[in-house]
Amino acid sequence: MKSMIDRKLVLMVVAPLARALLSALVGYLASKGAPVDQIEQLAAALGAGGVVAFNICWELVDRRKAVNKAEVRLIDDLGLKPGQAV
16 A cells, blocks of 8 residues: 555655645634734745755655665565575
């Protein structure tokens, strides 16, 4: 099931939730007297930074999965059992 999860699908689900949360935060801070323009700029920067961080983390996880699969494939090709010394 995990291999069927697509990055775009996750972003389609998470991005609107994050936008709603940031919008609520902007509204709350604006009601407390904070300057709305600056808060909206901060929220936009946080949103963009969040997407970048998400993509970087996704790539790191994908690379780690690829390394693990390659290691398992190599062990199988060599006919070794896990934990067996070469």
